[in-house]
Every structure is written in C-alpha cells, then in structure tokens.
Amino acid sequence: MSSNTSRRDFLSTGLSAGLALPVLGAASVIDPQSAKAAVPAKLDYRILGRTGLKVTTVGMGCMITSDPSVITRAADMGINYFDTARGYSHGNNERMVAAALGARRKDVIISTKSHAPNKEELQQHLEISLRELNTDYIDIWFLHGKGSPDEIADDMIEVQQKAKKEGKVRFTGVSTHGGQQQLLPWMAQKGVFDVVLTGYNFTMGVDMDQSIATAAKAGLGVVAMKVMAGGLRRLKPDDPAYKKLTQQGGMLAALKWVIKKPNIATTIPSITDMDQLDENLKAMSNPLSAGEEKILSAHLDAIRPLYCRMCGQCDGACQKGLPVADVLRFLTYADGYGQFALGRERFLELSAEHKAVRCGDCAACTVKCPHGVQVARRCARAQELFA
Amino acid sequence: MKSAAVLLAVLLAAGMARAQVSLDCHFAPGWEASGPARQYTAENLYDYKDGAADGYLSYGFARMSTIDCKSGADMLTIDVSEMNDADAAYGLFTANRDPRLPIAPIGMGGQIQPQSALFAKGKYYVEIVENADNPNADHSAVMQAFAAGIEQRLQGRETAPEALQWFPKENLDSIRLIPESVLGLKLLKRGYVARYKQGQAFVVMETTPASAAEVFKKLREHFDGAAPAQVADEAFLAKAPYLDGICVFRKGRFLAGYANLPDATQAAALSANLAARIP
Numbered sequence: 001m002s003s004n005t006s007r008r009d010f011l012s013t014g015l016s017a018g019l020a021l022p023v024l025g026a027a028s029v030i031d032p033q034s035a036k037a038a039v040p041a042k043l044d045y046r047i048l049g050r051t052g053l054k055v056t057t058v059g060m061g062c063m064i065t066s067d068p069s070v071i072t073r074a075a076d077m078g079i080n081y082f083d084t085a086r087g088y089s090h091g092n093n094e095r096m097v098a099a100a101l102g103a104r105r106k107d108v109i110i111s112t113k114s115h116a117p118n119k120e121e122l123q124q125h126l127e128i129s130l131r132e133l134n135t136d137y138i139d140i141w142f143l144h145g146k147g148s149p150d151e152i153a154d155d156m157i158e159v160q161q162k163a164k165k166e167g168k169v170r171f172t173g174v175s176t177h178g179g180q181q182q183l184l185p186w187m188a189q190k191g192v193f194d195v196v197l198t199g200y201n202f203t204m205g206v207d208m209d210q211s212i213a214t215a216a217k218a219g220l221g222v223v224a225m226k227v228m229a230g231g232l233r234r235l236k237p238d239d240p241a242y243k244k245l246t247q248q249g250g251m252l253a254a255l256k257w258v259i260k261k262p263n264i265a266t267t268i269p270s271i272t273d274m275d276q277l278d279e280n281l282k283a284m285s286n287p288l289s290a291g292e293e294k295i296l297s298a299h300l301d302a303i304r305p306l307y308c309r310m311c312g313q314c315d316g317a318c319q320k321g322l323p324v325a326d327v328l329r330f331l332t333y334a335d336g337y338g339q340f341a342l343g344r345e346r347f348l349e350l351s352a353e354h355k356a357v358r359c360g361d362c363a364a365c366t367v368k369c370p371h372g373v374q375v376a377r378r379c380a381r382a383q384e385l386f387a
Numbered sequence: 388m389k390s391a392a393v394l395l396a397v398l399l400a401a402g403m404a405r406a407q408v409s410l411d412c413h414f415a416p417g418w419e420a421s422g423p424a425r426q427y428t429a430e431n432l433y434d435y436k437d438g439a440a441d442g443y444l445s446y447g448f449a450r451m452s453t454i455d456c457k458s459g460a461d462m463l464t465i466d467v468s469e470m471n472d473a474d475a476a477y478g479l480f481t482a483n484r485d486p487r488l489p490i491a492p493i494g495m496g497g498q499i500q501p502q503s504a505l506f507a508k509g510k511y512y513v514e515i516v517e518n519a520d521n522p523n524a525d526h527s528a529v530m531q532a533f534a535a536g537i538e539q540r541l542q543g544r545e546t547a548p549e550a551l552q553w554f555p556k557e558n559l560d561s562i563r564l565i566p567e568s569v570l571g572l573k574l575l576k577r578g579y580v581a582r583y584k585q586g587q588a589f590v591v592m593e594t595t596p597a598s599a600a601e602v603f604k605k606l607r608e609h610f611d612g613a614a615p616a617q618v619a620d621e622a623f624l625a626k627a628p629y630l631d632g633i634c635v636f637r638k639g640r641f642l643a644g645y646a647n648l649p650d651a652t653q654a655a656a657l658s659a660n661l662a663a664r665i666p
C-alpha cells in the first residue's frame with residue numbers, strides 16, 4: 001500500500017510546513033482548508049534517567065492500535081516515545097510501528113521487548129525485532145514482563161549488554177507487571193540497566209512510590225504503563241462507576257496524575273484512535289486540576305475497601321500475628337495487577353503458622369484499617385485464593 | 388418454581404460443560420500434559436496474558452482453556468479461546484497471523500509455522516506455541532498434528548466470514564477485522580479493512596440502517612468539506628490528512644468505502660464497485 005509514502009510526502013510538503021493541503025483533482029469542490037489537520041500540541045519533556053533521552057511525558061503504547069495513521073499522527077503531533085513488543089500480535093505490531101514511523105525513525109524513540117525464555121531465543125528476537133522494525137538500532141530493549149530478579153538470568157543480561165556494545169541497542173531495561181517492590185531496588189542496585197517500564201497508576205500505594213523513587217535515584221529512567229487501565233481494570237464497561245469515571249474525564253485525570261509524579265519520565269497509554277490521541281495530548285498542556293483530583297479521589301473511595309496503601313499502621317494488630325499488609329499486597333498482585341502466580345508464590349512463602357490462619361474463624365477482627373480496607377474480608381479472600 | 392430453577396441450573400451447567408473445550412496433549416506421539424488444563428475468563432485473563440489480554444478482550448473474548456504439553460525437552464502450550472462469535476474468532480486470527488504468509492485450510496483459516504500454529508474454527512481461536520530451547524528448530528510437523536487434532540474436537544463454521552468475499556481480490560495485500568476505531572476513527576466501531584497495493588477499503592457493520600445513517604451523518608460532519616457523491620444509499624468524498632482521498636458510502640446498515648488514494652474521485656469509483664458487491 002502506498003498510503004504511507006503519500007502521507008509522508010504530504011507531511012513533508014504540507015502539514016509540517018503549515019501549508020494548505022494539496023489541491024484535489026476532480027474532487028476539487030472540496031474545500032481543502034476544511035479537512036482537519038494536526039495542530040501541534042503543547043509538549044512537556046523530561047529526561048529518561050541515565051539515558052539522557054529527552055522524552056515527551058505522554059508517549060504511546062502501540063499494542064492495541066489497529067491503524068498506523070494514529071501512530072503517524074502521534075509523531076506528527078510531537079509525541080516522541082513509542083512502545084511495542086516482539087510478542088504483540090505475533091510480531092505484526094512491530095511491523096505496523098515500523099510502517100507508521102519509518103520516515104521519522106531518527107526523530108523518535110522506539111522501545112520494544114522480548115519475552116524470550118532463554119539467551120538463544122533472546123538473541124534471535126533481537127535480530128527479528130531489528131528486521132521487523134526496519135531499523136539498525138533499537139532505542140530501548142526490554143526484557144518483557146519480569147516479576148522478580150529470579151526471572152532475569154545473567155546470560156540474558158549478557159545478551160543485552162552485547163547488543164548494546166554492538167550498537168544494535170542503545171539502552172536496556174526490564175518491563176514488569178508485578179513484584180516491583182523487590183525488582184526495582186534490585187535493578188537499582190544491579191546497575192546494568194538503563195530503564196524500567198512498570199505498571200503505575202493512581203490506585204497504587206506509597207510502597208510503589210518508594211520503589212520508583214529508589215529506581216529513579218539510582219539513575220534508572222522510569223516509564224509508566226497501565227496508567228489508566230490499572231485503575232479501571234476491575235470495572236466492566238457496563239459498570240456505572242466505569243461510565244462515571246470515563247464520562248467525567250477520569251481517564252485523562254488518571255494520566256495527568258502519573259505525569260505529575262517527578263520520578264516518572266514518560267507514560268505509554270494505549271491509543272486506538274485520533275480522539276484518544278487528542279485527549280491524551282491535553283495531559284501535557286493542562287496539569288491535574290483540583291476537580292480532576294476529586295474525580296480520582298471519588299474512584300479511590302469506591303475501591304478503598306479493596307486496596308491496601310501499605311501505610312503499615314496495621315503492623316502487629318492481628319491477634320493471630322498475621323502480617324496483614326503482606327497478605328493484602330499478595331492479593332493485590334492477583335486482583336489489582338493480574339499477577340495471580342506471583343501473589344500465590346508470595347503467600348506460600350509465609351510461615352506455616354500464618355498460612356494456616358483463616359480469618360473466618362475469628363469472631364471479630366482486631367485490625368482496623370485507617371483507610372477503610374475491609375481487612376478480614378480481603379485476607380479471607382487471599383486465603384481462599386492462595387491457600 | 389423451585390423445580391424449574393433446578394432444571395434451569397442443570398441446563399445452564401450442561402451448556403457450560405458443552406462450552407468448555409476438553410484439552411489434552413495426545414495429538415502427536417510422545418507428547419503428554421505437563422500439568423492440568425487451566426481455564427480463564429475475561430475476569431482473570433490478565434493473570435495469564437498480562438497486558439496482551441487487552442487484545443483478546445477487544446475482539447470479544449468469552450473464555451480460554453490452556454494446557455502445557457511436553458515431549459522430552461520440548462514444551463508447547465495450547466490456548467483455545469472461545470470468542471463471542473465466529474467473526475470475533477476469525478478477527479483475532481487475522482490480527483495475529485503473518486499477512487506475508489498464505490492462509491492454510493484449517494477450520495476457517497490457519498497458519499502453521501516451525502514453532503507455532505494459529506487457526507480459527509467457529510467461535511474458537513487456537514494458538515499452539517512451542518517453547519523450544521533451539522529457536523531455529525523446525526517443529527512444523529508437530530504443529531500440524533496438534534492443529535489437526537484440536538480442530539477435529541471443535542465444532543463450528545469452517546468458512547471465512549462472508550464479508551471477506553465483498554472485497555475485490557486484485558492487488559489485495561491483507562484483510563483484518565478491526566475491533567474498534569476503523570481507520571483510526573472512533574465513529575467507525577468495528578469492521579473489516581482490506582489493504583491494497585494502493586489504498587485501503589473498509590466495511591463497517593452497524594446494527595440497523597438507522598444507526599448506520601446516524602454514524603454516516605456524524606462522519607460527514609467530521610470531514611468538514613465533504614462533498615456528496617452518488618454511491619449506494621448516500622455517500623461523500625473528502626480529502627484529509629492521514630486518509631488522503633477518501634470516499635465513504637452507506638448501503639443499508641453497512642458503512643464502507645476507500646481511503647488513502649491519491650484523489651477522492653478514484654476512491655469513489657472503487658467504492659461504487661465495492662457497493663455492488665455488498666448485499
């Protein structure tokens with residue numbers, strides 16, 4: 001299809017120079033001024049840790065984008081960070097990103113990831129990604145979806161470092177959906193990674209903030225994903241709370257909330273259409289307002305009975321000695337971050353005495369959460385789920 | 388009343404049981420399960436697929452059965468996803484298949500590669516992926532055997548969605564079902580997009596002619612300078628960034644047309660041909 005070429009030609013001769021649209025042939029009855037052109041947005045930049053890369057605070061997650069023109073337009077509008085992965089749509093996503101960004105390759109930062117389970121496949125994935133992305137180098141190459149240091153073998157790090165030395169990869173990192181409290185400090189201490197891509201959103205507690213701060217302080221560039229979905233995943237589209245949150249601009253507020261955090265360099269919300277793109281761009285020009293904070297607070301109130309903020313005020317409060325915050329955290333791995341296996345693994349690491357506790361056996365719970373978490377009910381769910 | 392409720396529960400349970408796919412690993416000699424089969428729904432698919440779950444959900448996901456199989460040091464995983472309908476299953480297949488490779492006659496369509504197999508049959512979308520130590524190993528025969536064995540156990544349509552036949556074949560690159568925002572436009576919710584050597588054609592299915600007319604009206608307003616055209620029930624031409632020359636027409640409950648052509652009149656001519664093929 002030649003559309004990409006024609007788009008590029010158009011962009012280089014028309015839009016980017018602020019000129020009128022090309023004159024139409026037989027269809028010249030159409031007013032060329034009326035077609036909606038991209039209007040450059042106000043952009044906000046941060047430095048991505050030790051990489052020194054200057055990234056827009058709103059990037060683009062391309063995983064569920066179907067039409068490459070949305071990616072092209074995002075780049076035209078000034079977004080400069082684009083994320084894909086070897087495994088997305090069996091490689092089709094990398095090809096689409098390449099087609100969409102081809103002419104602008106040098107102006108943008110492309111990150112991709114490999115879920116390879118061993119060094120041989122990791123090496124092969126790198127070569128395939130380079131080919132499919134139609135590029136000589138990958139800006140940031142992540143090991144995909146790691147939940148703990150145990151999942152990151154030394155020989156995989158060696159493959160990353162070798163690729164860096166060869167110039168095939170500029171910077172390396174790890175993406176993670178769970179286990180950040182353990183993984184991020186480990187990455188900070190390890191000193192061989194440049195970037196971490198982590199789930200992060202307004203529903204998460206201070207423990208996550210601390211992990212991210214540790215990573216950022218060590219020079220890791222922090223990229224946030226699941227900036228909206230993490231907070232909304234538990235809600236179905238027909239849920240009144242979902243409708244309320246989306247209709248009131250909650251999605252944009254959620255994005256702004258993450259951008260406001262100084263330790264986050266950029267974000268990669270999924271964008272499927274031009275309307276979403278325009279909406280997300282607003283996050284860079286209008287900071288989080290008091291009204292938007294209220295929207296998020298209201299949503300937090302709705303999920304307060306479910307989510308522990310790890311404030312530690314319940315330490316020692318359980319009459320049976322249960323480490324309540326830990327149990328709630330394990331449950332959040334499963335319920336909040338979609339990491340059932342990790343949650344169960346951590347739960348099974350509890351002492352035999354603690355694993356045997358059944359909250360349903362207590363007549364009354366001695367733990368009173370100051371934030372309103374229904375401790376007995378949530379711990380009972382963890383026991384039902386993991387024990 | 389109580390007996391009716393019991394009967395209903397039994398019938399529902401029976402229906403659920405029928406819906407579950409029985410999975411094992413005995414599709415090729417020497418292969419056996421390395422653990423029990425697992426079931427996922429839209430509620431907990433994230434537990435298994437992480438962020439990739441969004442892709443399944445966007446197409447209309449109901450449930451998944453999965454099992455890990457082993458033969459010596461070789462391992463593979465089978466995912467059988469039950470989608471909301473056959474179109475959704477085929478749609479997910481079109482999103483994941485390699486458009487550079489031909490479609491094999493497995494169910495509604497499939498692809499066998501050295502370390503993976505994909506196919507759709509009825510409302511089922513199946514992925515078989517080998518987790519090989521040697522990324523260059525060719526296990527096509529095993530993939531073929533597993534795909535054939537699983538296909539036999541699945542009920543449902545074996546022909547690709549009718550809409551695919553509406554797109555002219557000449558210079559056709561690939562056809563995909565887009566689950567939302569066709570052409571990157573939020574107004575065009577779900578439909579097929581055919582990419583050609585030059586330009587792309589699309590067909591979006593609305594539920595009724597009235598709802599299609601409503602979307603058409605909004606779409607025409609979206610392209611401010613749209614000029615009317617004589618294609619099907621109603622149509623317009625426009626030229627716009629990212630879509631270049633575009634023609635959109637409505638025929639009954641279908642919204643369709645061509646985009647990314649050098650000029651809109653060319654899009655209109657091709658659209659007239661497409662309109663004639665849509666029932």
